[in-house]
Amino acid sequence: MGGKISQFWKTSAQKESEGKLILPGQLDAEDEIANYASINGGDSATPGMLGAGILRRSYVNCPTCQGTGRIPREQEEQLVALIPYGDQRLKPRRTKLYVCLAVTICLLMTSLSIFFLFPRSITVLPAGLNASSIGFDVNTTSIYLNMTNVLNITNSNFYLVTAVQLDIEVLHQSLVVGKTSVKTLLNVSPLQSGQIYYMVASIISDDNTYNICTWTKVRVHNVLLHLQGTLTCTYLCHSEQVAFEDYQYVDCRGNATLPHALYRRPP
Incomplete structure (x- = not known):
């Protein structure tokens, strides 16, 4: 117990x-x-x-x-x-909206920049002969021809274009009879046009042409000239050369071609 x-x-x-x-x-x-x-x-x-x-x-x-x-x-x-996975701070409501808006704005700004800054063509079109003067040398049967021509420049860009230099060659029967180089500072505004006056002195040494220009029995005294040129333009720290050419009939009987109103030939 x-x-x-x-x-x-x-x-x-x-x-x-x-x-x-x-x-x-x-x-x-x-x-x-x-x-x-x-x-x-x-x-x-x-x-x-x-x-x-x-x-x-x-x-x-x-x-x-x-x-x-x-x-x-x-x-x-x-x-x-x-922070819990279901916390609302981890799920902002407007994130997708802000991202889509930022991407849209960037694409829009890029497209506008490309549209306005994309280089467009610079049109150079000869406007014809403005005035001419003729001289003859009987001893050498040569013709001294001074021409003043007009050149139209059209700027199709949305920024300023400056024409800085003009180089011209005059050919007669595939022979270079005259050339000139003009330094110019022509500013062409956006989507606007401008004109350049240039003078070329030529010497034509050809007996047949001399006879055509001096014979009184011939009613038509015209000389066909071929003009070739290059215009140098600058824009947005970039330089570009635009080539052009033209054919002109010049009255070589005397100083018959006087300054006249400018006109623009259709392209």
């Missing part, structure tokens, strides 16, 4: 000691759960309620703190704030 009583008292003492060992462990576990919940959920709920809610659910250990829920004080500055 005494053995049974001692065994009962022993069992009660063991139970008490086991309870003392279990309670601190439970308190520590609840404390760790409360601390872990306070880190992730804030101070809106009490530690007991959070611990009870977490214990009812399945949970996994913190992968960054080795399951203890605590970190050393020296690592306090290394904490990283975690």
